[in-house]
Amino acid sequence: MRNIALASRGERLSVLCLGAHSDDIEIGVGGTILSMLSRGVILDVHWCVFSASGERETEARRSAEAFLSETESCKIELGNFEDSYFPSQSREIKAWLIELRSRVSPDVIFTHSREDEHQDHREINMLTTNVFRDHFILEYEIPKWDGDLMRRNTYVPIAEAIMEAKVELLLKNFGTQRSKDWFDADTFRSLARLRGMECRAPARFAEAFTARKLLLA
Template sequence: MRKISLAAAGDRLSVLCLGAHSDDIEIGAGGTILSLLAEGVLLDVHWCVLSAGNERATEARHSADAFLSAAASYSVELASFQDSYFPAQSREIKSWLLGLREKIDPDVIFTHSREDAHQDHKEINKLTTNVFRNHLILEYEIPKWDGDFSERNTYMPLSEAALDRKVALLLQHFGSQRSKDWFDAETFRGLARLRGMECRAPGRFAEAFTVRKLMFA
């Protein structure tokens, strides 16, 4: 397994994070964001949640502020596409993403996985890869009852401190999700431990992604 660094301490890295719902980015890539910041990478982050209304909009905003508090710069954009009906809104979402592409040119994009069983997640993946064709895209995973986990080919090792902070922030900021039987520390830590085992992470934990295309310069 080859080790490749996204960025080193002091490097500037432009990041686009896309999530269908208010906690998706944090669950799928929150540990990676926190780890890069802890390593001294200067992150410029554009954080986008496509379905965030009412209570969940407040949660999304406060959570993003917490996860990105050490970023060099960041912006948070909350859209109001209808939850659970993204395939029926595909044209409008694509137009929204095209508008986003006119404003930013990120070094790396975090988005949902092609294999995700949730219809909103799958639609975001399809449109992200269609609109951002010349970008490095890391597809993250979301645990859920559907049982849609798949093999991954890219890993970000996490320290136990980074994982602890990720889990603490998730539990702190997403009170609306606490009633769900899968939304707890054991789920998040268990998945990170399994992915850490797969890549032999020095700190025992990792987040896992799928990369479809990678070109060496």
């Protein structure tokens, strides 16, 4: 297993985070964002949530601002596509992404997994890889009832303090989700511990991703 850093201390990195729902990005890549910031990476983050309305919109914005508080610059965009019906809105979502592509050219894109059983997540993945064909894309994972977790090939070790900060921010900012039986600290820590074991993370925790294509020069 080879260690390749996205960016080192003092280096600048442009990141695009795409999430179908208001807590997806935080669950899938929140620890990675916080870890890079703690290491002194200069982050410019574009954070896009496709479905966030009512109380969920307030939660999405508050949470994004908390996770991105130490970034060099950030842009938060919240859409109002209908939750659970993304496949039927594919044309409109693709147009939204094409317009976004005209404004951003990130070094790395974090998006949903191709194997995700949730129809909204899967649609975002397919459209991301279709619209951003020349970009480096990492697919994150969301634990859920469907049991669709799979083998990953890319890992980001997470320090224990960063893991605790991620869990604290998730529980603090998403009150509408706390009644769900899977949305708790044990779920988030357990998955990170398992992924940390797989990559022998020094602090025992990690977030895991899938990279479909890498160009080595």
